Amino acid sequence: MSEPLMVLHYDVDGTDFTVAGEASGAVKKVLKQLGVSAEVIRKVAIAMYECEINMVIHAHGGFIDVEIRPESIRMIHKDVGPGIPDVEKAMQAGFSTASQQVRELGFGAGMGLPNMKKYTDEMKITTEVGKGTIVDMTVYIK
Amino acid sequence: MIEKRCHSVTLDRPSCKGCTTCIRYCPTQAIRVQQGKAKIIDERCIDCGECIRRCQYHAKKAITDGFEMLENFKYKIALPAPAFCGQFSKADDFDIMLTGLKMLGFDHVFEVARGAEVVTAKMKELIHTGLIEAPVISSACPAVVRLIAVKYPDLMSHVAPLTSPMEAAAEMARREAKEKTGLKDEEIGVFFITPCPAKVTAIKWPLALEKSNINGAISIKDAYMRLAHSIDKIEKVEHLSVAGRSGVRWANHGGEAEALGIERYIAVDGIANVMEVLEKLEDDMIKGIDFIETLACTGGCVGGSLAVENNFVANSRIRRISERLADNAAPVPKLDGMYWNRKIEYKPFSPLDEDFSEALKKAARMNEIYAGLPQLDCGSCGAPTCKDLAEDIVRGKANETDCIFKLRERVSILAREMAELESKLPPSME
Ligand SMILES: Nc1ncnc2c1ncn2[C@@H]1O[C@H](COP(=O)(O)OP(=O)(O)OP(=O)(O)O)[C@@H](O)[C@H]1O
Ligand code: SF4
Ligand code: SF4
Numbered sequence: 001m002s003e004p005l006m007v008l009h010y011d012v013d014g015t016d017f018t019v020a021g022e023a024s025g026a027v028k029k030v031l032k033q034l035g036v037s038a039e040v041i042r043k044v045a046i047a048m049y050e051c052e053i054n055m056v057i058h059a060h061g062g063f064i065d066v067e068i069r070p071e072s073i074r075m076i077h078k079d080v081g082p083g084i085p086d087v088e089k090a091m092q093a094g095f096s097t098a099s100q101q102v103r104e105l106g107f108g109a110g111m112g113l114p115n116m117k118k119y120t121d122e123m124k125i126t127t128e129v130g131k132g133t134i135v136d137m138t139v140y141i142k
Numbered sequence: 143m144i145e146k147r148c149h150s151v152t153l154d155r156p157s158c159k160g161c162t163t164c165i166r167y168c169p170t171q172a173i174r175v176q177q178g179k180a181k182i183i184d185e186r187c188i189d190c191g192e193c194i195r196r197c198q199y200h201a202k203k204a205i206t207d208g209f210e211m212l213e214n215f216k217y218k219i220a221l222p223a224p225a226f227c228g229q230f231s232k233a234d235d236f237d238i239m240l241t242g243l244k245m246l247g248f249d250h251v252f253e254v255a256r257g258a259e260v261v262t263a264k265m266k267e268l269i270h271t272g273l274i275e276a277p278v279i280s281s282a283c284p285a286v287v288r289l290i291a292v293k294y295p296d297l298m299s300h301v302a303p304l305t306s307p308m309e310a311a312a313e314m315a316r317r318e319a320k321e322k323t324g325l326k327d328e329e330i331g332v333f334f335i336t337p338c339p340a341k342v343t344a345i346k347w348p349l350a351l352e353k354s355n356i357n358g359a360i361s362i363k364d365a366y367m368r369l370a371h372s373i374d375k376i377e378k379v380e381h382l383s384v385a386g387r388s389g390v391r392w393a394n395h396g397g398e399a400e401a402l403g404i405e406r407y408i409a410v411d412g413i414a415n416v417m418e419v420l421e422k423l424e425d426d427m428i429k430g431i432d433f434i435e436t437l438a439c440t441g442g443c444v445g446g447s448l449a450v451e452n453n454f455v456a457n458s459r460i461r462r463i464s465e466r467l468a469d470n471a472a473p474v475p476k477l478d479g480m481y482w483n484r485k486i487e488y489k490p491f492s493p494l495d496e497d498f499s500e501a502l503k504k505a506a507r508m509n510e511i512y513a514g515l516p517q518l519d520c521g522s523c524g525a526p527t528c529k530d531l532a533e534d535i536v537r538g539k540a541n542e543t544d545c546i547f548k549l550r551e552r553v554s555i556l557a558r559e560m561a562e563l564e565s566k567l568p569p570s571m572e
């Protein structure tokens with residue numbers, strides 16, 4: 001893969017619900033300035049937002065690197081949370097371990113990971129229980 | 143090349159002090175201060191009127207029409223916006239205000255609130271049929287429609303392609319007038335009494351229509367000035383208030399949504415709030431909602447920048463007086479022009495570069511420049527934020543030394559170099 005022409009870095013605070021979405025919002029702005037098509041922006045924004053929220057709800061925060069190349073946008077989300085014991089199961093639509101408290105906030109439908117899969121062209125999850133999770137997603141520009 | 147301006151909002155150059163207040167409040171970052179004067183970047187302006195409200199020197203103006211334009215027509219009709227009747231403290235009855243308006247030189251007064259009722263009926267149909275992707279976004283506020291067209295391309299498919307209440311009212315009023323007088327279309331002048339520059343733009347340079355049915359736009363302010371003196375001298379009050387409560391309340395925020403009689407709606411007013419909701423919708427985070435009312439002005443059209451009365455006061459007055467009206471006035475007529483007849487294209491602000499790789503490089507450079515700026519967003523450079531200055535620099539429209547802090551840095555470096563140079567004067571000159 002070629003060197004990215006631009007790398008954006010964001011820290012995601014795992015203690016504050018209200019800041020989740022700031023990183024995806026900032027990336028959206030950058031992509032609009034770059035003249036990226038509406039469809040690509042939408043895919044990136046939705047996938048990133050879902051992933052960012054997961055980092056806050058399930059993994060006490062972490063950081064995100066966004067690499068922009070002429071042909072693609074890659075988003076790498078890293079956390080040092082509890083990890084995902086069964087990725088295949090977590091990917092199923094409707095699967096969620098969210099607490100009652102989180103569900104009351106409107107999250108926990110178990111649709112985050114399936115949506116990320118749906119809106120991205122490549123998605124890879126590397127995870128280890130007790131260590132953390134890396135969600136690596138790419139959206140193609142053309 | 144002189145490009146034709148197509149905005150109602152303009153700068154009155156002599157009044158502008160270059161104070162940089164307005165640049166901070168423009169929601170689309172459309173204003174820069176250069177050489178001591180504000181400058182509106184046309185492709186970015188959505189005519190929301192925010193800058194008109196904020197400028198204490200009244201240097202931002204809306205181009206509207208004057209009463210002298212009435213002379214060009216044999217039969218003149220005033221179309222007061224629903225917000226019009228909220229402006230007067232002395233009158234306690236819509237008929238008094240509408241009669242007063244008529245006396246300013248019109249042959250008839252037709253409330254835009256009637257047009258609002260027609261649009262409401264059509265909107266109900268549209269939501270019900272599911273032809274437009276839910277949630278349906280109202281198209282009543284032209285500033286918001288423009289905002290979506292330049293900033294939220296993905297949401298365009300949610301916007302109801304319906305005509306506005308003022309255009310619907312214009313068609314009804316024209317039809318009535320032609321039947322009554324036998325005059326030709328061009329002999330009838332239809333004038334919108336507007337709280338809002340965006341509506342003026344929508345009349346003069348319509349986005350979604352080939353041509354407007356309205357001949358001129360007179361600001362509520364101008365009408366108010368003339369009316370203020372005469373309103374308590376009216377002798378014979380005519381019965382001109384024909385609109386129902388649901389149409390009249392379109393003046394206030396929430397009025398349009400309430401008229402639909404549905405439960406699952408969002409009503410958002412104030413341009414910053416509107417943008418917040420649109421962002422959320424763009425990220426697919428708004429679920430289970432059928433309709434979104436989006437009004438650029440705080441409080442809705444009563445808060446329009448060309449209105450006179452405080453929007454909270456006007457809101458209360460409209461609510462109270464309209465309480466006596468029937469819910470809906472009359473059966474809804476069939477109109478020819480209920481839908482947009484022009485497609486609105488996504489027209490984003492120019493990207494940093496037409497070529498994507500170049501744009502990327504410029505964006506990277508922009509981030510570097512931004513990192514070197516003080517990030518105080520002080521506005522002294524004439525750009526609203528340090529980020530905007532960084533963008534202007536990579537676009538070749540500004541220099542790093544436009545930043546006073548950068549300039550100071552450069553000056554002190556220069557001063558040091560001068561001092562060094564001085565100490566290195568050749569021995570022959572010592
Ligand atoms: N970063 C993460 N660290 C640990 N566990 C995670 C992480 N991301 C997802 N999971 C696990 O995978 C499950 C499914 O995630 P998904 O995003 O699909 O649903 P959700 O977050 O529970 O609900 P929704 O996203 O619909 O609000 C989560 O409930 C959680 O158990
Ligand atoms: S009218 Fe609105 S968009 Fe246009 S320059 Fe003024 S504040 Fe900006
Ligand atoms: S809210 Fe009403 S007055 Fe304000 S810009 Fe929109 S249409 Fe005009």
Ligand SMILES: [Mg+2]
Nearest residue numbers: 050054112113
């Ligand atoms: Mg989730």
